[in-house]
Amino acid sequence: MNLSELIVTQAPDGILFVSDAGTIVLANEALCTLSGYQPHELLGQSVELFLPADLRRLHVENRQRYASEPQRRPMGTMGDLTLLRKDGTKVPIDIALSRVDGEGHVGTIAFVRDTSEAKQSERQLQHQATHDALTGLTNRWLFSEYLRHAIAHAQRAGRRVALLLLDLDGFKSVNDTFGHAIGDKLLIDVAGSLTAQVRASDVVARIGGDEFVVLLREVEAVSDAVLVSEKLTAALSSPRNLDGFPVQTGCSVGIAMYPMDAQEPEALMHCADLAMYHAKAQGRGRSIVFTPEMSASTTSRFAR
Structure with a gap:
């Protein structure tokens, strides 16, 4: 040779x-x-x-x-x-x-x-850049892209979009009582519960420590978004057993609608955040639909 x-x-x-x-x-x-x-x-x-x-x-x-x-x-x-x-x-x-x-x-x-x-490496890097490392849900950046596209499509088709911003009630107490490992397991369990309650066409994302957001791409009325929110609240309020520890939590939900409440992605997030803040203030474990009056009394974290 x-x-x-x-x-x-x-x-x-x-x-x-x-x-x-x-x-x-x-x-x-x-x-x-x-x-x-x-x-x-x-x-x-x-x-x-x-x-x-x-x-x-x-x-x-x-x-x-x-x-x-x-x-x-x-x-x-x-x-x-x-x-x-x-x-x-x-x-x-x-x-x-x-x-x-x-x-x-x-x-x-x-x-x-x-x-x-x-x-394979390219797919892994792309997934890491667009998904939450703990829960595997869509992260804040990719969710913003989904929301932007959903609003653009709804504008062309004359449809409505609903945004549900969720914050867990009592999450800090879970971490303090059972430790961060159980807190992480709770977040993973919550992610699965949320995903199971919505349509395949909807988007569930984790955007902060114990904050989640759900995008309902097409809804007929506010009542449809409220119905989904009530399902999510009920699912997250059920007692959970995590590694033998009884964990009880819930969530507060703020609901905002396109195009009635806002026409831009950031503004819609702002409205949902204001509504969620009011849900927390009114006793937690409930859903609140945004109203214009909320803007005068509360400053959203998304506006800072």
């Missing part, structure tokens, strides 16, 4: 040499491992073997165009690509192309890289 063959054999990326007719002339060990084929199963086969049937004709056209008008194609320039493995599964890949025309060889070399780990 000469040096060139040794390099091809030991290369960590898959290497394919494809003739202008689309026939696989060479496939190194890394490519075989990636695709699940043995070398003898690939040599002489069409390179379209690695694509689903519905994409093969388009790939033939693209391959022929590249052969007639070759240009530099480094990694990271060809979008999201996948390779169809022998077992029918797909693996995300990146490809670089190079044209060969000399010494009796004419065709295209494809360098094929498995990007599964990179894609």
Whole structure:
């Protein structure tokens, strides 16, 4: 085995040499491992073997165009690509192309890289940036994006949006009595309870220590939002057993409606916060719908 063959054999990326007719002339060990084929199963086969049937004709056209008008194609320039493995599964890949025309060889070399780990890391980083680390719920930043889009859609469609801001009652007492580990378990349990009570199209987020917010994307009337709020309040007031400790809590809820109470995301959050403050002041464990009079008597935390 000469040096060139040794390099091809030991290369960590898959290497394919494809003739202008689309026939696989060479496939190194890394490519075989990636695709699940043995070398003898690939040599002489069409390179379209690695694509689903519905994409093969388009790939033939693209391959022929590249052969007639070759240009530099480094990694990271060809979008999201996948390779169809022998077992029918797909693996995300990146490809670089190079044209060969000399010494009796004419065709295209494809360098094929498995990007599964990179894609997984990218998804994990994206999830961490947009979700609460403890509960897995949407975080404040992503919730703000959902709210902005929901309001824009409601404006175009002439619909209503409801915002429910929840604050747990007695959470500090739980932490002081049972410790922060139980407090964290309570927050996780609350997140599950809230999610179970709303529609799949709605959004539940944790935006602070013991503060949660629920976005009801489409509601017919304020009474619909109140009904959901009462369900949430009832669900969170049920006694809980966390690691053998009896935990009793509840929540206070402020309700604000688009477009009646506010037309901008921040303003709507402000209204819901004012309503929640009044719910706390009136004895907790209840839901309060925002009214304009609240603005004159209370300063919202979201306005500071």
